[in-house]
Amino acid sequence: MAQHFLLSSQAKTLNLLKIAKYTEKQAESYFRKLRWANTNGKPVCPRCGSLKHYDLKGRSVWKCKECHKQFSVTSGTLFAGHKLPLRTYLFAIALFSNEAKGMSALKLSRDLKVQYKTAFVLLHKIREALLETRDEETLMNGTCEIDGAYVNGYVRPENKKEDRIDRRLYENQNPKKRCIIVVRQRYGKGTEYVGSKRTLTFILKNENSKDIMKIANNIIEKGSEVHADESDAYNPLHAKYNMKRVNHSVEYYSEEGACSNQAESYFARFRRFQEGQIHKMDNLYLLNYANEMAYREDTRRMSNGEIFNDISEKCMKTLQSNEWTGYWQGNHRVSERLESAA
Template identity: 45%
Template sequence: MRYKDIVSDMAQHFLLSKSAKGLSLAQVFRMTDVEAETTFRKVRWQETDGAPVCPHCGGLDAYEARRKNGSLRFRCQECQKDFTITSGTLFAAHKMPLRSYLAAIAIFCNEVKGKSMLAMSRDLGISYKAAFVLGHKMREAMAEEIKGRHLGGEGHEVSVDGAYFGGYVKPANLRKDRKDRRLWQNKSGKREVVVVVREHDGATLPAVFKTEAQATKFIKSRVAKGTVINADEANSWNELHTKYEMKRINHEEAYSLDGACTNAAESFFSRIRRAEIGIHHHIAGAYLLRYAQEMSWREDNRRMSNGEQMGRVCQLALSRKPSVDFSGYWQRHKSA
């Protein structure tokens, strides 16, 4: 049997299929500045097919008033105020050409386990600081889809689980000097848990807490009554029995048993662990939730082509107000 016949007989992963490839980075870099501007305009002002709408007064009679360096700017005839395509959005006051932002989003979406910002800085020829901030702005855009999300309902099942990140304590060199890092007094105090609620064949909702037990109130507020919850044997989830029908699975006995499993949640944690170990190496602290939200978005949109993903992130970024984490921020002058 020929090699191509063997391949055709195998179940094909979505990322290997033609439908997964909707846009290439080469296409972005072949764009002219005007084409990049047109792309952003049509995403920002979909209702007017790219015709500028003043963010200050809502006027529709704006005209081009380019700066001396050639960058696009508009001037509203009604209120006489200037604005750009990105004014009042996540990319407000941008310094790079719009084509570079399109390239950054394309690179970011193409990496299914996340993108290293050190690598991004080399790809785009920008500083690590600029790439770091840009990456987190794209995570903010992705998080916009998760904001206020509620899951479940009658006839629906969700999986609930938690995984701890950060607060690593390096063991001493000599064995006699090592401490039991499982004990509370020997921990750093910085370790936090990502708790995920995930519908079976549905959406994902992550949150960050100090302990799993603190997540029960959040789960009750976001999971509809009548939902069947799958959880492991941890005592943290016992309180959920008061409101929901529960299916519990002891992972010391099996991964799934008698219809109970948390595989949907474990799939999410597999993605975020691979991102932590192989890409970012450190995703704890103030930005842990942003990384969890990014992996949630990637998991939920894994069957969407890269071109569709790029368009969606552009749309989310241009519909969101300036960054809450990185507006006037660097070197910790403003707390995250």
């Protein structure tokens, strides 16, 4: 039997020991090559694009000869105004890359010996980079699966039986309950791989046909084969797609081959992430958490060295965000990222 990819030596190209030993200069030069790939790491002014600059002695800061602004490798990016050394960021990304089911802020704070708050924000900056750089433009086609799962809906039953309420009723449900919708495009038949190739997630207040139609319209090409379960919310999709439905209370594969196993496998990873690592997921950032697991699913056949490079590059390409710069000083995201039809 062929060896599992993750057990092969090709899957293990990241050397944590080596990255832990990086000097600040080496870390900076690594980030420079990712940020300024076109000039092979030569600084480009983020304000005016000029290549001419003065080197400021003893510091990794340049002063633009054209617009006279000072800048560093992280200016204007997610890591702008960083207080930790760059080598710490690089090591954090390396640790993050190796976690198949995600990573808790408590663990990262121990690994880096930084405050919990610092680790929390750092992890969220990486998640922000993964979300900001996700491809929402390229339509999915071929065979896709779409499915939803509820999160944050738990209502603790009262201790005494006579005090308990009917938790199935709408008015007794947890107002924080949200639905994660996942859409996955499968690899085409005859390709080297099986399973899913690309994954996108969205957050809804509930699994309803209007919002689901909007999501499908935005990202699935007309005429694609779409697999979904028996929920009524997916009925309108028959008008535009070649639908395959499976009734999970009866079977996992329908006779005509319908199944949503790829969507289920996404949710399996997501649940392990939530229950095993994060525990409490604020709805404000639910899309970022959901997207992190989509990223991990989609990169499951990449070596950890490639994942590390990819995440580092995404961090360098993501612009500074008000939500994560000065988070503990009160800069917060104010509303949830919900995908709702108007």
